[in-house]
Amino acid sequence: MTDTPHRKLERSATGFMLAIVAAASVGGLVEIAPLFTIDDTVENVKDMRLYTPLELAGRDIYVREGCYACHSQMIRTLRDDVERYGPYSLAVESKYDHPMLWGSKRTGPDLARIGGKYSDFWHVAHLSNPRDVVPESNMPSYRWLATTPLKLSNLPLMLKAQRTVGVPYTDEMIANASADARGQSAPDSEQSAGVSERYGEATQVSAFDGVATNVTEMDALVAYLQVLGQLTKAAYENTAAPEKMPDPNN
């Protein structure tokens, strides 16, 4: 048996592998490549602000606890979605979301516009034991968040990594990350002034878990929940009507 070049090629199955790659990559390329230029189509919204260090930490807790497994953050362009949860979600609203948390299942309700709907106190009570507030709920309780201190030393690292992947945090924001987290959860403190200075007047400064003297994971998670849907007002100004729900009768 002589090994001609052609025979070698056939034996190693190179052509076959290339064909698999060629067949399989084109779908991804065609769909994903245009998304690199998606910024062209996403409106530039002036009032879009960044997550504060405390909110970002809360977002990471939301990720860690797998909240996305039961709650979506994506209001579809359907009438019943819009009437139940608020104006439908725009692409720009998740432009700083690494990763996105649109979700795929609503065992619980959508949270895209939960911010501001309930008081901080309600959220703390609900997270501590959901059945105290909603008797029919099957959500787990997250009592331990209120007694777990937030790891402030990680915050500058988190902001820096976010900047590496494209979120425009400034040097000043990174340098003050830990102080800003403390300030946002301690109203009227010296540090709280810096938060609104760096992240905008609309930033909510509050003793989220009811205790202003320490920063817990509960503070962070409630701060995050309260900012959902509040980063920009663009969706409320969007006047395009939602798509009609398909009529099952025709």
Place this chain on the structure above:
Amino acid sequence: MGQLTSGERDLAGAVLVFMAIMGVAMAAVGGSEPLGIHGVMVLLCSVGLLFVLMSTAFGPAPDPARLGKYYDDPIKVGVGFTLAWAVFGMLIGVWAAAQLAWPALNFDTSWASFGRIRPAHTSGVIFGFGGNALITTSYHVVQRTSRARLADQFSPWFVLLGFNLFCLIAVSGYFLGVTQSKEYAEAEWYADIWLVVVWVAYFVLYVRTLARRKEPHIYVANWYYMAFIIVVAILHIVNNLAVPISFTQAKSYTIWAGVQDSMVQWWYGHNAVAFFLTAGFLAMLYYYLPKRAERPIFSYRLSILSFWGITFFYMWAGSHHLHYTALPHWVQNLGMTFSVMLLVPSWASAGNALLTLNGAWHKVRDDATLRFMMMAAFFYGLSTFEGSFLAIRPVNSLSHYTDWTVGHVHAGALGWVAMITFGSLYTLVPSIWKRERMYSAALVEVHFWLALVGTLIYVFAMWNSGIIQGLMWRTYSEDNALVYSFVDSLVAMYPYYIARAFGGLLFLIGAIVASYNVWMTVRTPNPAPSPTGDDLPIGEHAGAIPSAAE
């Protein structure tokens, strides 16, 4: 591992020492953080394996005659891993299902709350059970169809054990709160990098083994395994590109943002279904079904056409997970179109399998193993039809975010993936351990009915709950107001959540029965040496076996 040559033992030793050092380093920088705990686990695994290796290290050189046989030792270990992960993953699944009906079942602990055990369930069954089944059967099929022994004796172990280390790190991480939140790709950056290393070794091993084959033509089952290996590598790398916040911490942020990330995640997510949970399992179907039925595949050409159809169309379909969202409209429509077209190659595969059985229905009646494979092909047809249907925008507006999706996934996962795996295992186990048949045919029969009834209860419960939920969300009164609050729809779900947990429990019991049956098959000694001689690869003993093709 007794068959390793001295060179391979040295290599294995060096790799394990390197791994142990990596473990120490991770433990040192991670401290009591999750990364440190994972470092300790890596260290323990490497040292444990080093002990196993040392116990054979100074033994005599392996018998050269081994090269005239297939290398089946890693397959035997792989069967054990497959079944262990099946029981573990399904147990966590039943627990998670029960928590939705009785939320107190997490005992108020952080590690057992639904959000953390849900990825432990999905990774446990998809990667632990499914992944081990794929690696194990691929080692078997590639050797038999190529008539060649695995290319070497180190890399099969490296791939199998390395992959299980990945699963261990991933799943234990979820309990500790280590997750990227990317569905079906939750493992963090260090586990992802390790998987790339393992996967490259798997790819090289597979290609080298194929290159030793006798026939110029590669049997179609190997095509599916190859597509599985190659495409999963592409998907895994693109989806998991991330920047760690520090090399001493587990946390990282994906480089993709918002709408881009949604497309990348579901491009990955849907193709994980396609190339992890479909392509590799179709490979099993195309080898074990004809073998068990003792009939050649109905149409070989059809299997080629459906192979390219599946490889081509699936890659476009991911965006049907994002209907009516902020993703650009044309991408949604593209996803819908290709999802519907996908029905053609999918049904071609399912039809090909069922037509292969045409004329052997008496065997299907008598042999529960063959019935597993027949049911798998049936559920494959059913869930691919359902998939195309759910990808249509107006249908999706009702089904999305509800339990209907969960029911659809499990029709595929329980009915198709798990059933074809069990059918293949019941064919593979007696063959590898050189037994005439499984320890108990009655237990295979029991398992079949547990699996079928469990799947049906599960799927019907989720269809009902999903459709009810979807309809309640969009019910309007005559004066155009929403009739039901969200909580009303949740209350309506409870009976179905209980039924679903029960269906899952039946399926879990079936997997335990299977494990017992396999264990007893292995333990029962071989009755008599086989009269016709051994199962040999061709070519290694040049001239020993007359070659048909040359």
Place this chain on the structure above:
Amino acid sequence: MEFTHDTLVEASKTWGLFYLIGFSICVLIYTFLPSNKKRFEGAEREIFDKEDAPWK
């Protein structure tokens, strides 16, 4: 040439389609090429050749 979103979308819609058609034609030719008939028929039966006989 500038890579705006619209040009990329345009390209993927046209070239993607051509690619699909071209690829399908190649697959069809490969599958139904008469000279490949023998090899496929061989492959179909190959898996039954002796290799499993020992313990059947």
